[in-house]
Amino acid sequence: MTKAERFIPFAVIENFMVDVMVKAGIPKDDAKIIQDVLVKADKLGFDSHGVNRLKPIYLDRINDGILNPETKFEVVKETPTTAVVDGHNGMGHVIAYKSMQMAIDKAKKYGMGMVAVRNSTHYGFAGYYPLMAVEHNQIGITGTNARPSIAPTFGVENMLGTNPMTFGMPSDEDFPFLLDCATSITQRGKVEVYARQGKEMPKGWVIDENGESKTNSQEVLEDLIAGRAAFTPLGGVGEDGGGYKGYGYATVVEILSAALQQGAYMKMLMGIKDGKKVPYPLGHFFIAIDINAFTEPDDFKKITGDILRQLRASKKMPGQNRIYTAGEKEHDTWMNRKDKGVPFNDALFDEFAGMCKTYGLDSYLPHFQK
Amino acid sequence: MTKAERFIPFAVIENFMVDVMVKAGIPKDDAKIIQDVLVKADKLGFDSHGVNRLKPIYLDRINDGILNPETKFEVVKETPTTAVVDGHNGMGHVIAYKSMQMAIDKAKKYGMGMVAVRNSTHYGFAGYYPLMAVEHNQIGITGTNARPSIAPTFGVENMLGTNPMTFGMPSDEDFPFLLDCATSITQRGKVEVYARQGKEMPKGWVIDENGESKTNSQEVLEDLIAGRAAFTPLGGVGEDGGGYKGYGYATVVEILSAALQQGAYMKMLMGIKDGKKVPYPLGHFFIAIDINAFTEPDDFKKITGDILRQLRASKKMPGQNRIYTAGEKEHDTWMNRKDKGVPFNDALFDEFAGMCKTYGLDSYLPHFQK
Numbered sequence: 001m002t003k004a005e006r007f008i009p010f011a012v013i014e015n016f017m018v019d020v021m022v023k024a025g026i027p028k029d030d031a032k033i034i035q036d037v038l039v040k041a042d043k044l045g046f047d048s049h050g051v052n053r054l055k056p057i058y059l060d061r062i063n064d065g066i067l068n069p070e071t072k073f074e075v076v077k078e079t080p081t082t083a084v085v086d087g088h089n090g091m092g093h094v095i096a097y098k099s100m101q102m103a104i105d106k107a108k109k110y111g112m113g114m115v116a117v118r119n120s121t122h123y124g125f126a127g128y129y130p131l132m133a134v135e136h137n138q139i140g141i142t143g144t145n146a147r148p149s150i151a152p153t154f155g156v157e158n159m160l161g162t163n164p165m166t167f168g169m170p171s172d173e174d175f176p177f178l179l180d181c182a183t184s185i186t187q188r189g190k191v192e193v194y195a196r197q198g199k200e201m202p203k204g205w206v207i208d209e210n211g212e213s214k215t216n217s218q219e220v221l222e223d224l225i226a227g228r229a230a231f232t233p234l235g236g237v238g239e240d241g242g243g244y245k246g247y248g249y250a251t252v253v254e255i256l257s258a259a260l261q262q263g264a265y266m267k268m269l270m271g272i273k274d275g276k277k278v279p280y281p282l283g284h285f286f287i288a289i290d291i292n293a294f295t296e297p298d299d300f301k302k303i304t305g306d307i308l309r310q311l312r313a314s315k316k317m318p319g320q321n322r323i324y325t326a327g328e329k330e331h332d333t334w335m336n337r338k339d340k341g342v343p344f345n346d347a348l349f350d351e352f353a354g355m356c357k358t359y360g361l362d363s364y365l366p367h368f369q370k
Numbered sequence: 371m372t373k374a375e376r377f378i379p380f381a382v383i384e385n386f387m388v389d390v391m392v393k394a395g396i397p398k399d400d401a402k403i404i405q406d407v408l409v410k411a412d413k414l415g416f417d418s419h420g421v422n423r424l425k426p427i428y429l430d431r432i433n434d435g436i437l438n439p440e441t442k443f444e445v446v447k448e449t450p451t452t453a454v455v456d457g458h459n460g461m462g463h464v465i466a467y468k469s470m471q472m473a474i475d476k477a478k479k480y481g482m483g484m485v486a487v488r489n490s491t492h493y494g495f496a497g498y499y500p501l502m503a504v505e506h507n508q509i510g511i512t513g514t515n516a517r518p519s520i521a522p523t524f525g526v527e528n529m530l531g532t533n534p535m536t537f538g539m540p541s542d543e544d545f546p547f548l549l550d551c552a553t554s555i556t557q558r559g560k561v562e563v564y565a566r567q568g569k570e571m572p573k574g575w576v577i578d579e580n581g582e583s584k585t586n587s588q589e590v591l592e593d594l595i596a597g598r599a600a601f602t603p604l605g606g607v608g609e610d611g612g613g614y615k616g617y618g619y620a621t622v623v624e625i626l627s628a629a630l631q632q633g634a635y636m637k638m639l640m641g642i643k644d645g646k647k648v649p650y651p652l653g654h655f656f657i658a659i660d661i662n663a664f665t666e667p668d669d670f671k672k673i674t675g676d677i678l679r680q681l682r683a684s685k686k687m688p689g690q691n692r693i694y695t696a697g698e699k700e701h702d703t704w705m706n707r708k709d710k711g712v713p714f715n716d717a718l719f720d721e722f723a724g725m726c727k728t729y730g731l732d733s734y735l736p737h738f739q740k
Contacts (some may be wrong), residue, residue: 317581
């Protein structure tokens, strides 16, 4: 973060985002959903998937004609516990939000629900959707495929998306268990952070066409797009570190994001065809499990909380004074930001000021002066 | 494997195992299930979880009074899609088989099924149960907790089981997608192999109380039991390799194996109390998802097969001529063994000959002569 970093109050950002999205042709109710997903990422510290994505990943793609601002949410097939949804390349957040809500409603009635989605688009940070289930005393399990970037074990070609598999579970603590992570060791957002800081990346995160580690973060950003580099799966190169496991999890997510919904996968998700930008017709899946169908939610939360507390209280490695559980750092970030807002750096101020002008929202300009 | 290795025909092993288990007090129908799980592990190459476990992990524990040969399978709570089962420390394979079958039956009727189990015991290789779902054109997702052995990120204490999270999915190939792996880099069975071969293990698999790598495989086997060493999560020590992700997945499995079923977890699963052997009251979960509820099974299988074929056909790392997908090595092993049987080494011959004598099954002795 730069010296010029300031925090912009959530209310300002939220109102601006809805207004600018409406100007871009997104219906207001949909804009509210998208705004909530993007701002929530910043609230929890998933900064690479927050409001900084509004322009490049969403508004620019609408302008490029590869993302439909009006979302046609079509339920292709439905049973009491399941559904298949076609998102027709509408706004991914809206498609995902409605799909997760369907899974939650089904789980409330029938104990479990699962919705498989095709022809969706980038839906923001994956952790948003299991958290929706948690608010209903449910377990949320979700995933999505993505533009191919992970090489399989013994391979060097970008084949699988960074394919997060997410889990959310309520606990008796102030915050739920939330695991939202790519099935590769790292992902593009983290490389971007290294590039901005002009830092070399650790060995083993990215390999070139010869299977050698690439650590120059700026080069990696270009090479990933060009297909000259690929992420390694969780567990790393080869089999010694268990890389076939991360590769296996990434494959699970690719299958669950494509086969149930008869959607697109792997190289179909390059976003480029014959040199022209084309949609990324992503697939997702959303599973909701109602805790009431098994036990009292309070009893579930107690054991979950006990497991997490015992993990944190266990013996530390020399030099470490804290063991975290999944979701804890996100809660810490929220505690730190809740009275401040979204952190803005110079580039973000410029980008938001630019949007004020492009979309005729000059009244917001004073908020986005560096 | 030793020079003396020979293959014992499956029919001989299967009959013997059922007979010896009946002698040990296990009802015949239950013995058939257990036999099938253990032999299937050898058929697919999960040798650390095969017939070699019959005596030490099952018959000896029955003799020690910490495992009930007669399984009381109690359904504590049930809804159309879900159930909670108490296994009363009966035979884990029987409990798991019946629970997965319940989940499958529920999924056939309602699209999805999930059964959460408490007070079970070691159920063999985890991959058996998702494969049951696959045979019904369903997706199987299962997991179990285990004796604590993984240290959390920034910790050194054995807290979480090696907690496999398994996935089985049908494809249009001769074999299904099957991912059955511990959420640690490695597990005890693999350390045993290194110890038998007198080999040092790679760095990073196991850490001591100071967080330093331990590579002496024989020492590690003792230190793991004594709590002086712990496995590292998939992703390794610290955060650079994504170790918090493997730690997160292990935690997910621990929660899903304990909180829904109000069962035991982590240090409750040490198997030792006040210096005496006590039961390991494990928890499992079994999820079945009916593909018919989403799409035609043949269409699902086609896309799954295409994903796997494209992964295998992708560009290899220099020096590698083959990329595998999950379940492929297991199928190769089966092709190699299907006309031969279970590989036996000297130690296994001795162990099986010993069981012939102990349980009065001398007619089998000629099969188990070295």
